[in-house]
Amino acid sequence: MTTPDNELRLLPWTGPGGKPCYLSTEDRRSYMSRLADNIEAVQLGTAAELLEQASEILTDQDTDPTEARRLAEELTRALRDVHRVAVSRGHLLAASTTQEG
Structure with a gap:
């Protein structure tokens, strides 16, 4: 059984041409749901690490402009x-609130 269109999960990767990918499933423990959860966790961890690096680099007066640009890109x-x-988790929360209500 699949979810209604308004309850599709936005996946943490894009398809060809940068188009969004969605998952239609009611099983939050399915392989694809778990894969998406794991990738999201990695993405959030990477962002946290970059924030720490940014704090260090931005306080260093001698930071090379090339290094600063690389950091900005990352x-x-x-x-x-x-x-x-x-966005994905916001949609999931809204969908679960709608189902509960």
């Missing part, structure tokens, strides 16, 4: 990933 990717996780 932070941009991490922010994009974290935003996708937040």
Whole structure:
């Protein structure tokens, strides 16, 4: 059985051309759901590590501009990933609230 269209899970990766990928399942313990959960956890962990690096690099007066640019690029990717996780989890919360109510 699949979920209604308004309850599709936004996955933490994109498809061809950067298009969003969605999962339709009621089983939050399915292989794809667990895979998405694991990837989201890695993405959130990476973002936390980058925040620590950013704090160090930005307080160092002698930071090389190339290093600062690399950090900005990595932070941009991490922010994009974290935003996708937040949107996905927000939709999951809304769907579970609707089902409970």
